[in-house]
Amino acid sequence: MGKASRGRKQTVSPEILIFDVDGVLVDVRGTYWRSALDTVRHLTGKRATYAELHKWKAKPGNNDDWAMVSSWVTALGKPMNYEEARDAFSKFYWGTPGRPGNVKNEKHIVSPAQIERGRSGMS
Secondary structure (H helix, E strand, C coil): CCHHHCCCCCCCCCCCCCCCCECCCEECHHHHHHHHHHHHHHHHCCCCCHHHHHHHHHCCCCCCHHHHHHHHHHHCCCCCCHHHHHHHHHHHHHEECCEECHHHHCEECCCHHHHHHHHHCCC
């Protein structure tokens, strides 16, 4: 920002706003995180904790939950590729016939009314 523009109020008029859903619009602790823990337990027989999940999430390359589950399960002694982890994880997240998935527990952090107020402020 140059000297000439300091002190002047700049107006931004975006045509679109894009939000990251996980942890921004939706609390994923009871959905994605729970599904990761459920998947690890199902595939290994070992009960995983949120503390362990956070350690795995903090490792480089584990922002993708399916990749993280694949690495975690492999480290616990059961070789697992990305596609296998994704498929197992999806059953816990989305559910199966007769068994609802963890997605039913999603809680919105930002309400639709708050989004609408922000959207109307863009025009």
